[in-house]
Amino acid sequence: MLNTQKYFLVVSVRDGNPQIGANSKLLNEDRIAHDWYRFVLSFPPQLVRHYSKRFGLSSGAIVLDPFCGTGTTLVECKKLGFESIGIERNPIAWFASRVKLDWQVNPDDLIRHATRVAKNAAQQLRKQGFAADSSSSAGSRLSASTLKTLRPAAASLLLADSISPVPLHKTLVLLQNLDRARDPRLDGHEILALAKTLVSDVGNLRFGPEVGIGRRRRDADVVGCWLKRIRTIAGDLQQLRQLANVRSRVYLSDARRVSGTIAEHSVDAVITSPPYPNEKDYTRATRLESVVLGFIRSKDELRALKQELVRSNTRNVYKQDDDDQLIPENSEIRAIANEIEQRRIQLGKTSGFERLYARVTRLYFGGMARHLHDLRAVLRPGARLAYVVGDQSSYLGVMIRTGRLLADLARSVGYTVEGIELFRKRFATASRELLREEVVLLRWH
């Protein structure tokens, strides 16, 4: 795969507009709520601040993020006092966005409840011979065969070695204790803290930007790390209280069918980053926590979820897919797809995935065309839109100018293209190229 790109450069927005400060890293002052759980390469909150200002949004405005992921746009809008709506089809990302927007929870109740659960879980682990701080399995009386494990249907979905047996056992013990003491007001925040703990403190994953296996953690202080994350959330909730009533909603739904979910002519602005045609599989990047926490339990559930995502990688292409029918016969997109196919044949690349490169490129833009077409019904006249997308050369080095092609598609279904601005550049180590990541600015009349 060619997409071993690294984000490394911060570039100013074209035409003398102010810099967004486009690093993927969260600024310290932005950590509150955003950092409860987030995709590694999500766009930064300052981008949302920048465009909400540029769009002249004022109180009463409704902002939509139809590919909301872990909720950067929505959380930032809530902090700014704007009502927001999110759509996301990956259940763990949808759940994360929902929880990150729930600022009604009483922080003292959260700490009290979580401390009790942690105490019970630690006690159970101690009885099994794990050390008091649960950071060492030395002396455990459990043999490998008596450690708790996932059901086979779920375990088979995990990336091999993404979590070691002892940390998994401890996580399942904590989950069991959470389940026993379940409080519906608090369990969203408690489970989200565990999702973050799994990815950051317990599992063996490495993100770079594709997910892979890094250092193996044979053991981890699962309970202690989780409680620490709970305390951070509680501290944030304390500071967010005054904004708790700003309205926000997140739907577990397909952004290619927005109009069935959101009221007609209700949205003032869209600030979003859809997938790019870059072979990135978001369900893989979130697989560990999705499976361990029960958001995806079987191959069938995984397939059902993938079928409702925009086709941005060859692992979610299906026989019956027909989004490519929305791409006009003589369009540049078809020409690019043909070039990819010609290059594949020339290079003698014959694997199943390589054969799909041309098709997934057409399906990607077809899916985005479907989305842009359907979206029109929910926009207010004069609505402003910002789509963050990146150029790609993941398919045998053929350059896909995603921003420009998306702008052409938008124009063909009636949007006005107000500009394409440089957001940041990424270095693709395989092709040794700088790839542009851009913001496509649209207006609905």
Ligand SMILES: C[S@@+](CC[C@H](N)C(=O)[O-])C[C@H]1O[C@@H](n2cnc3c(N)ncnc32)[C@H](O)[C@@H]1O
């Ligand atoms: C680039 S990420 C968005 C990241 C986001 N800005 C954040 O703050 O985390 C794109 C998201 O689009 C979602 N997605 C892809 N196809 C979708 C569809 N058809 N409907 C809804 N969400 C979709 C993916 O699951 C992924 O979370």
